[in-house]
Amino acid sequence: xxxxxxxTKTVSRRRFLKVGVAGSAALALGGALAWQTRGYEVPxxxxxxxxxxxxxEYLIAxxxxxxxxxxxxxxxPMPEELHVAEYIDGMVARLDEANRTxxxxxxxxxxxxxxxxxxxxxxxxxxxxxGKDAVLASMMSxxxxxxxxxxxxxxxxxxxxxFRDARTWGAIGYDGPLLNRPVEGWARLRVRERR
Amino acid sequence: MSGxxxxxxxxxxxxxxxxxxxxxxxxxxxxxxxxxxxxxxLSVMVLEEGGDHTARDFTQREDEMIPALFQEMxxxxxxxxxxxxxxxxxxGGSTVHNTNLCKRTAPEILTQWREDHGLRGxxxxxxxxxxxxxxxxxxxxxxxxxxxxxxxxxxxxxxxxLRYRGGMLSHNRDxxxxxxxxxxxxxxxxxxxxxxxxxxxxxxxxxxxxYSDARxxxxxxxxxxxxxxxxxxxxANGRSRAGIRIHTRTVCLAGSAIGSAxxxxxxxxxxxxxxxxxxxxxxxxAIISGVFDRVVExxxxxxxxxxxxxxxxxxxxSNKRVWIIPSFAHPIGSSALTPGFGPALMRQMRNxxxxxxxxxxxxxxxxxxxxxxxxxxxxxxxxxxxxREQLALGARESARIFLAAGAREVMxxxxxxxxxxRESDLSQITAARFAPNDAKxxxxxxxxxxxxxxxPHSSVVDERGRHHHLSxxxxxxxxxxxxxxxxxxxxxxxxxxxxxxxxVVQDMRARS
Numbered sequence: 001x002x003x004x005x006x007x008t009k010t011v012s013r014r015r016f017l018k019v020g021v022a023g024s025a026a027l028a029l030g031g032a033l034a035w036q037t038r039g040y041e042v043p044x045x046x047x048x049x050x051x052x053x054x055x056x057e058y059l060i061a062x063x064x065x066x067x068x069x070x071x072x073x074x075x076x077p078m079p080e081e082l083h084v085a086e087y088i089d090g091m092v093a094r095l096d097e098a099n100r101t102x103x104x105x106x107x108x109x110x111x112x113x114x115x116x117x118x119x120x121x122x123x124x125x126x127x128x129x130x131g132k133d134a135v136l137a138s139m140m141s142x143x144x145x146x147x148x149x150x151x152x153x154x155x156x157x158x159x160x161x162x163f164r165d166a167r168t169w170g171a172i173g174y175d176g177p178l179l180n181r182p183v184e185g186w187a188r189l190r191v192r193e194r195r
Numbered sequence: 196m197s198g199x200x201x202x203x204x205x206x207x208x209x210x211x212x213x214x215x216x217x218x219x220x221x222x223x224x225x226x227x228x229x230x231x232x233x234x235x236x237l238s239v240m241v242l243e244e245g246g247d248h249t250a251r252d253f254t255q256r257e258d259e260m261i262p263a264l265f266q267e268m269x270x271x272x273x274x275x276x277x278x279x280x281x282x283x284x285x286x287g288g289s290t291v292h293n294t295n296l297c298k299r300t301a302p303e304i305l306t307q308w309r310e311d312h313g314l315r316g317x318x319x320x321x322x323x324x325x326x327x328x329x330x331x332x333x334x335x336x337x338x339x340x341x342x343x344x345x346x347x348x349x350x351x352x353x354x355x356x357l358r359y360r361g362g363m364l365s366h367n368r369d370x371x372x373x374x375x376x377x378x379x380x381x382x383x384x385x386x387x388x389x390x391x392x393x394x395x396x397x398x399x400x401x402x403x404x405x406y407s408d409a410r411x412x413x414x415x416x417x418x419x420x421x422x423x424x425x426x427x428x429x430x431a432n433g434r435s436r437a438g439i440r441i442h443t444r445t446v447c448l449a450g451s452a453i454g455s456a457x458x459x460x461x462x463x464x465x466x467x468x469x470x471x472x473x474x475x476x477x478x479x480x481a482i483i484s485g486v487f488d489r490v491v492e493x494x495x496x497x498x499x500x501x502x503x504x505x506x507x508x509x510x511x512x513s514n515k516r517v518w519i520i521p522s523f524a525h526p527i528g529s530s531a532l533t534p535g536f537g538p539a540l541m542r543q544m545r546n547x548x549x550x551x552x553x554x555x556x557x558x559x560x561x562x563x564x565x566x567x568x569x570x571x572x573x574x575x576x577x578x579x580x581x582x583r584e585q586l587a588l589g590a591r592e593s594a595r596i597f598l599a600a601g602a603r604e605v606m607x608x609x610x611x612x613x614x615x616x617r618e619s620d621l622s623q624i625t626a627a628r629f630a631p632n633d634a635k636x637x638x639x640x641x642x643x644x645x646x647x648x649x650x651p652h653s654s655v656v657d658e659r660g661r662h663h664h665l666s667x668x669x670x671x672x673x674x675x676x677x678x679x680x681x682x683x684x685x686x687x688x689x690x691x692x693x694x695x696x697x698x699v700v701q702d703m704r705a706r707s
Binding site: 067068069070071072073076091094095096098099133136140141145146148149150152153155156159160162163164168169171172173174176177178179 | 254255256257258261262267268270272275276277375376377383432433490494525526527530531535536537538539540541542544545547548549571610611630631632633635
């Protein structure tokens with residue numbers, strides 16, 4: 001197996017996001033602002049339901065989820081079937097303002113800055129699957145500890161939105177809440193005692 | 196005063212009231228203080244930030260219960276994002292979602308507090324009556340070995356094979372517990388003898404008024420004396436909808452080591468030695484999973500009933516500070532802790548029913564910090580070199596236990612993950628692998644940000660839980676602890692809250 005990163009650079013959450021957003025803004029100004037804002041159209045039926053994310057942020061989150069939750073076999077559902085990005089929007093809406101702001105900034109940094117650091121000079125959402133995986137993998141194994149933490153935060157949102165759905169449970173051998181099914185074995189004995 | 200439960204989310208208008216005592220927070224410490232103080236004849240108000248969730252609300256679904264029962268929807272992390280800190284909110288606090296582990300504060304810890312922090316009245320003997328009462332009140336009994344689930348059986352088998360010290364844990368659960376395995380999501384069968392089920396109803400019966408959805412913003416004070424608290428009543432999502440202001444001369448902080456420190460910092464309380472928020476301990480733990488050829492189904496049954504204490508010596512200067520316990524989660528929690536993404540993640544999740552998980556939780560020496568950045572609470576905590584050694588020791592020995600129990604493969608989530616298939620692989624598990632954001636660390640026991648001590652230069656409150664500089668302000672939660680305690684904290688919090696409550700009553704009687 002490969003070894004651990006040689007050095008871990010420690011950067012605070014605030015500094016990382018400020019630098020990232022500044023970089024993102026610089027890229028946008030250095031290129032073309034219109035270029036940065038075009039290409040993020042979503043159907044009106046979707047955008048009208050978004051509670052916290054802008055259409056652009058929604059599409060970035062959707063692109064992340066599609067790669068993080070890419071299945072290994074057909075018995076698991078596709079993230080799109082479970083409306084994962086919409087669920088993430090709902091979760092972000094429930095975050096307190098500070099965490100919501102951090103998360104939204106992170107999505108912009110991922111879209112405009114991190115592909116460059118992974119030698120993929122394009123928007124994240126425009127990369128092909130392998131390119132997106134390379135960007136996410138570079139985050140996951142970055143020498144900057146905070147970037148690794150940011151990856152884990154995004155991944156946590158994705159798996160929450162995915163494994164919440166009962167359609168994912170059968171393939172991983174989980175039978176869901178006990179409240180929804182007959183009580184078995186030892187638990188059945190205890191219930192009988194109580195009655 | 197006529198007691199009762201009141202839901203802030205149902206109140207439309209500002210609330211202004213007067214009480215003898217206001218308690219900020221309703222977990223183990225706040226609930227115990229509420230009951231004790233109300234029973235002593237004082238008018239008591241409890242203000243709890245979270246909602247009021249009881250058995251009928253617990254759906255056994257992670258996506259619904261984690262946001263409802265945990266601070267920041269379960270996503271609270273240290274400032275560098277390297278440690279996930281899970282702490283509760285809602286009436287009953289963390290006692291609603293904990294796994295009911297009950298251990299007294301170890302005598303070695305109490306000795307250290309007495310000798311190093313000047314807490315001369317604290318000893319095993321002096322605390323024993325408090326622990327006895329708590330154990331009676333909450334029905335603490337050892338778990339019957341017949342109730343060991345698959346995960347706990349593996350820990351026991353591995354530890355016994357290696358001749359490591361271990362044993363059954365004691366819990367506060369009763370016959371309503373059916374061993375559903377959903378303890379961390381709240382008990383739908385109401386089998387936990389926790390603060391919400393036992394103490395808060397007793398407090399209300401004695402006249403206490405308990406508000407949920409009531410977030411205390413600051414303690415009001417003037418001329419070195421507490422005058423009250425002010426805060427907001429919120430909706431179910433924590434958004435402010437009305438104000439609340441309670442006039443009182445006695446305030447007890449019980450919002451956990453993070454929440455209580457935040458309130459104290461926001462209140463501008465005189466803190467000449469900058470002690471508020473310092474000395475945070477969290478018992479960080481590394482997660483170790485073992486994959487077996489047989490089905491384990493760790494998600495069924497009582498999650499934590501056996502402990503391995505072979506590497507836990509709580510005496511001062513010890514280099515064995517690891518407590519090994521089972522630690523399992525449902526699919527969302529498990530997948531978040533499983534390394535990688537995409538097909539690699541999904542392939543590993545297919546091992547879910549054959550996976551056992553241990554946590555190597557450490558009795559930490561690292562001192563973290565809670566501080567404010569504007570109105571936002573931030574947490575700094577980076578394990579020091581000695582604690583990283585302990586994290587590595589815990590991971591290594593947990594992996595050894597899994598191998599002894601017959602695991603096909605052991606994995607420690609890190610960047611990159613550490614895989615162990617034979618004894619010779621254990622040498623890769625070193626302290627260097629526990630740098631921030633390398634190995635995944637979780638913590639569920641924040642403590643010590645308003646610590647007790649005789650010297651105001653190095654502590655926030657005295658042995659009676661009384662603030663050194665602000666008359667009428669007390670601390671009744673785990674913020675009190677001068678050090679880490681190296682074990683589950685709920686018993687210690689209940690017992691110290693009971694002790695401080697007695698002092699509050701004495702002081703108030705003396706004052707009047």
